[in-house]
Amino acid sequence: MPSSHRLPRLASLRPFEHPGYFAVWLGALVSNIGTWMETVAMGVYVTQTTGRAESTGAIVALSFLPAVILSPVGGALADRFDRRAYAAFGAVLQAALAGVLTVLAFRGQLTVPVIGVISFLNGCVSTLTYPAFGALLAELVPPEELHLSTSLNSAQFNLGRILGPTLAAVVLQAGGPAWALFANTLSFFAVLVALSRVVPPARDAAAKLEPLWAGIRRGITVARDDEDISLVLAATFFVAALVAPFIGLVPVFAIRELGQGAAATSLLVTCQGAGAVTAALGVGTLAELFGQRKLRGYAATSIAALSGIYWLAPTLQVAAVCIFFLGANYLVLMSSLSASCQNRVPRQLQARMGSLYSMVLGAGYALGVWVQGALADRVGLRFVTLSTSAIFLALVLTTRLLRPARFENEHTLQAEVQPFSDNAH
Template sequence: MAFPVMLRSLRHRNYRLWAVADFVSITGTWMQNLALNWLILSITGSATSMGLGLVMQTLPTVLLGPWGGVLADRLPTRWVVASGQVVKAVLSVLLAFLALSEPSGVGLLYAISLATGVTTALTAPALGRFGSEVVGPDDLSNGIALGSVLSSAARILGMGLAGAAIPLFGVPAVFFADGASFLAVLVALSFMRKREFFPLPPSAPGERGIVAGFRYVLREPRLLIMFGLAFVLGSLGRNYQVTMAAMSDGPLGAGASGYGVLSVVLAVGTVLGGVFAASRGRLPMRLLLAAATVCALVQTLSGAAPNLLLFAAAILPIGAAAVVLDTTVSTRTQLDSPGHLRGRVISAQGVVGAASGAVGGPALGALCDTLGARTALMLAGALCLTTTAAAAYGLDRVRRARAAAAERAPAATGAAVPQPVPALTAAET
């Protein structure tokens, strides 16, 4: 069966099964997130308490992510993925029964949130590595981009279903539905054909620990520059929930309804960005820099938007460029790292993402409270733009140094000088 270029990953049967199952599972996860936030808020009446529940789910990734990478590189990825889905399904059912008991406190809810976060931290690198095995290196960038589109669509659907289901059926029903959604992944795994996988090599006996992963990342300047750029843009340029709320409630005077409109526009932008990334044959470093420039520049300009319409017009390309940036980072992280270290490199990327969110939310909130939403957006955008320029300069220096080293090596032995390897050509940088 022939597939358009944008859908070329779907020619792999295992990927088709994975895409459908992942869509169902992500939809259930967002239903649970909304229901859990609502339950905590209804018990405590405190937005701070609700935010603490979110921290419980994200903090383990920062602390335990490297161990998840070790597990991904040492154990069969299908086993790790399946185990994680089973644990999360059990935790969702526990949440459902806890909600049925009408708790008066949130201690157990926090405990289950923390357990969910630990499970995510230990299995997320395996999920990333498994994605490489169901689609193969030639279609990996397309698979990641299509995954971004499906993830955005599942997020919108999950929040919409939860918003409708909570008043009709109650919070426990939403938790039960989330528990059932994990079964989709288990069923998909059972129907996948082993002969159609693209297996990655396991970690070598002398490179099975966390240190080996850190050592590899630290000696790869391209990875360090890319992760550094992702951290700055993820912290100061990507916490839109904070800046959109501050602008809507403050200078734009649009209130909660305006914030809802901006959230929808952002979601539409992420879908458009995913479609663009999926239509690309490959995702070179120069596309990463272009997307980062768009995010930073438009964010800087958005601070001067006089009304909701123009601010929404700025949010749309920011959302699209952000997904292109994320997809490119994920693709380069996987394709440019050796298979036996893939899980640990993916875990390093996950730690960077989690840390940027944890740092950026409070930082942007403090800037908005101190300097005002407009000034905060402009200042943060300018810092992101400066960081992007520094990253472009650093990547160019790395490319030139490696090209020069490649020319000197054969010249020393009298051999013919080869052309630079594809990974270091201008098209890739």
């Protein structure tokens, strides 16, 4: 008879059969809901205080800027220290930063510059500690379930994207920004409780002997020398730069092209998140049916077409349906790319691969959304986004033609990468 915790029967939910994974996943969901509550509250506060969209965008940019520079450092630190303790340390720091905002809000001393500084610091902490969290999740499931683990982690982020803004709207209406910030502060304790219930597997003590910068160089060298990882990181950059800006440009599309407002923007964001959560439930079945590499190839090809159809949507209703499927396709593709980076290396290098993936994703997205937004003001949003979708489709088809083996069944490289030792250089 199966044990009591083996509830999931759907293939995509198999990681939930591991109690440690489910506890951490649930704690992360609670924290993510709190983070979205804070994001909405701060966005409303900054916009109402300054009356400038530029100021709101600058606050968001400050929270993402550290990822471009600090991601490799975060990955090396996560592979150097005990991941559970390191992730807990990051949660404590983020709770402290959220607490500062909460106290200032209740005392009526909150200012836009203070929000900017704390957003930047929070981005630094998140960048430095998130690789440990992601690698810890990977440790809690067998290697063959890593893709499912990554997909479910993406699903909890998108579920937080759905629930957080909804709760924020209620709290802001009832009590104002201070109470939304207070809820976010409390949410980090859910992560600490979850981490306290986890017993991570024993780690190689030799990995702690590797100097920090040597660890960073080693991760970059492994990624550079492995052809599959290099290709996956390149694909991640082009997805982020050419397709992913559909996320950040939702308000522009809803207001300028569809003639709608804030309600339409919220609807499109919610539909994207709902599509991602739905895809997470089926991605395991699809991976078993096609194989991870073939599924990634199909997802890369179809996302360009879905992106183009979304940008051509003539009405809000059509756009909502399109972004639901686009959000689902995006989750399948990005979770597969992320899992591939980690699945090619042994566990002591997984956080470094995850950090390189985050760095490439952040850099590509920041560049893409800024350039596409700037060009849209000059030549039109639909023209720019349809052009970038076509460019991405051309890149995928060219790669399929020149390197067809990269779209067949894959194997992992874990046995081929030797762990660090005193003689390694």
